[in-house]
Amino acid sequence: xxxxxxxxxxxxxxxxxxxxxxxxxxxxxxxxxxxxxxxxxxxxxxxxxxxxxxxxxxxxxxxxxxxxxxxxxxxxxxxxxxxxxxxxxxxxxxxxxxxxxxxxxxxxxxxxxxxxxxxxxxxxxxxxxxxxxxxxxxxxxxxxxxxxxxxxxxxxxxxxxxxxxxxxxxxxxxxxxxxxxxxxxxxxxxxxxxxxxxxxxxxxxxxxxxxxxxxxxxxxxxxxxxxxxxxxxx
Numbered sequence: 761x762x763x764x765x766x767x768x769x770x771x772x773x774x775x776x777x778x779x780x781x782x783x784x785x786x787x788x789x790x791x792x793x794x795x796x797x798x799x800x801x802x803x804x805x806x807x808x809x810x811x812x813x814x815x816x817x818x819x820x821x822x823x824x825x826x827x828x829x830x831x832x833x834x835x836x837x838x839x840x841x842x843x844x845x846x847x848x849x850x851x852x853x854x855x856x857x858x859x860x861x862x863x864x865x866x867x868x869x870x871x872x873x874x875x876x877x878x879x880x881x882x883x884x885x886x887x888x889x890x891x892x893x894x895x896x897x898x899x900x901x902x903x904x905x906x907x908x909x910x911x912x913x914x915x916x917x918x919x920x921x922x923x924x925x926x927x928x929x930x931x932x933x934x935x936x937x938x939x940x941x942x943x944x945x946x947x948x949x950x951x952x953x954x955x956x957x958x959x960x961x962x963x964x965x966x967x968x969x970x971x972x973x974x975x976x977x978x979x980x981x982x983x984x985x986x987x988x989x990x991x992x993x994x
Contacts, residue, residue, distance in 0.1 A: 770874075770918070770991050772803050779813050780836055783820040793982075794955040795836040797975035803992065805970060807847045815843030837959035840967060874994070879914040879921065882994050889987040890932070897939070898986070901932050905989070922991050929989040936980050948979045 776799050781789050791799075802812055819839035833839075887905035890898045905928065908914070914921055952975050960968065981988065 770994065772809055773799055773992055775809060776802075776812050776816075776836075780816055780839070783816050784833055792835060792955060793979060794952070794971075794975060797978050798836050798840065798971055800974040800978070800992075801967070801970040802843065804974070807843065808850055811847040811850050812843050814846040815839050818842040818846065835955075835959060837956070837962060840959065841962045844964070844967070874915045874918060874991075876913065876915045878994070879918075879991075880909050882991075883909040883914075883925075886987045886989055889985075893984055893986065895939070895984070897935050898932065901928050901935070904928055918991060925989040925991065932986055932989065933977050933980060936984055936986060940980060940983075944983065948976055948983070951979065952976065 773796070777791055780791070780795075799812075816836075816839045819842040820833070822842070823833060823838075883905050887902045887909065890902040890905070908921070908924060952972060956968070956971070956975075963971070978988075987993070
């Protein structure tokens, strides 16, 4: 983990993906929509990146210790329980959440990994992607992104920028959900149930509830398609 916390905080998804692939021993393995939703649920609930990485290692150590390993680990959900165990250990030891490291007061904002041009390009691309849908209801979000992109000093306060982008993303999700038909919503729910079924016993009810929210929101945006606005997707 970096001293400042910034790079790991905003590379949360990438680092988890790469660590899981390395632990599995297959760099070409692609994470499923369920896997991405699970990573997002950990990030949003403040699970430290270090706890996720340790949990992945613990899950694979246990798997390798078994005499029979006929079944491969094909989902990050296999690691869900060890990840929460590691998160609890870190909490008991007084280690702050990843959000505490990266965004709370006192973080070393001068070590932000972003440049203004990089952030501006990301915001502009998202505005363009929203308009490419041709759906007028999304225009206010695209216009708000235009305003952000026109501002100077975006890299000076990534925390504030992330908060603004998160608000806009939730507005985009609400607008997209308003356009979703019952059949479309049912199809996504069935997809979730099918993918989650083998791993329900490894998760608590609150974990499953949060994972469902993240999965359904991700699938909803992808069905339009609409971009993710958070800096985690930069």
